[in-house]
Amino acid sequence: MGEVTEPALADVPVTAVLQALADPxxxxxxxxxxxxxxxxxxxxxxxxxxxxxxxxLKVLREAGVTHTRVVGTGRYVSLRREELDRHFPGLLPAVLTAAEPAAAEKRAAV
Amino acid sequence: MGEVTEPALADVPVTAVLQALADPxxxxxxxxxxxxxxxxxxxxxxxxxxxxxxxxLKVLREAGVTHTRVVGTGRYVSLRREELDRHFPGLLPAVLTAAEPAAAEKRAAV
DNA sequence: CTCTTGGTTCGACTTTTTTGGAACAAGCCC
DNA sequence: GGGCTTGTTCCAAAAAAGTCGAACCAAGAG
Known part of the structure; x- marks a missing residue:
């Protein structure tokens, strides 16, 4: 019962993955x-x-980004790296690598 | 006047780019x-x-994805490939390469 | 069985996005 | 100036996302 359902990446549109990752x-x-x-x-x-x-976590799971392993009452979450990279080559690495804009101040009219 | 403003990619968070690309x-x-x-x-x-x-197009422009060149009353839109790849290495290529899930029918319980 | 712990689901509410009509602006041509 | 073409802005309505309290469920401890 405790099994968690995850989509086959072949059924997931890139936009869904992007969408999932688009939240801070x-x-x-x-x-x-x-x-x-x-x-x-x-x-x-x-x-x-x-x-x-x-x-x-549900959004990530349903976008095929994560895998969830149920252990007792706990859920262990991991990335579906290989699969992800097979279906969307380079996407996850690129996103993980991306740098953040060093907390720019309200940048008042330079 | 006719000039269109675009953000410096250094000021754009990845999530903004992902967000912009996350729409079909x-x-x-x-x-x-x-x-x-x-x-x-x-x-x-x-x-x-x-x-x-x-x-x-505005969303794309403000996410730093596109460049807009004004010519008369028309706007020519192009991708900011180099810049984008400098700031988010591999991201755009990965997204452009991604395959779509071959219009899956309502996939009734196979 | 009861209590606690780790998480999900429900429901309501707030905020963002998306969508598109209608009005407007600018460039071009006569 | 008019009229036409391109595209933007304004505004409002609809749809989608995010947030989170509260109720709930399942597993383990005692």
Whole structure:
């Protein structure tokens, strides 16, 4: 029962993946998972209420970005790297590599 | 006057780029522009009303994805390939390369 | 069985996006 | 100047996303 359903990447449109990664919170989660290989759900973005966290993880899962392993009452989340890279070559690496714009101040009319 | 403003890619967060590309219509536009180098605004997604088209092009422009050259009353849109690849290595190519899920029918329980 | 823990689901609400009509602006041609 | 073509802006309505309390469920501990 505890099995979690994930889509076959062949059925996932790129836009869905992009969409999933286009949210700061989710991207942060993905990055955290990226270096660590697997993470217990509750260890991600602990600041936010669990309903919100659960929601974001669901979006990632349904976009085929993550895999969820159920262990007891816990969920271990990991990236579907190989598969992802087979279907969308270079996409995940490119996103993970991307640098953030060093917290630009309100940049008042230079 | 006629000059169109575009953001410096250093100020654009990846999520903004992903967001811009995460829309089917916009991605289609980007793909069209990709093979052709430059396109007159009105030659893109002609089915939709111009207000909508204009809106999508604005989103792409503000996400730093496209460059707009004004010629008379027309706007020629092109991709900011080099810049984009300098800031987000491999991202655009990966997105342009991505295959679409061959119009899956309602895939009734195979 | 009860309590706790880790997470999901429901429902409501807020914020963003998307969409597109209508009015407007600018360039071009006569 | 008019009239036509391109495209933007304004505005409002509709749809989609994000947020999160509260109720709920399943597994493990005692």
């Amino acid at each position: 919170t989710r991207l942060r989660m993905v990055r955290t998972i990226a270096d660590g290989g697997e993470r217990l759900c509750g260890m991600l973005e602990e600041q936010l209420p669990k309903a919100t966290r659960s929601h974001h | 219509t916009r991605l289609r536009m980007v793909r069209t522009i990709a093979d052709g180098g430059e396109r007159l605004c009105g030659m893109l997604e002609e089915q939709l009303p111009k207000a909508t088209r204009s809106h999508h």
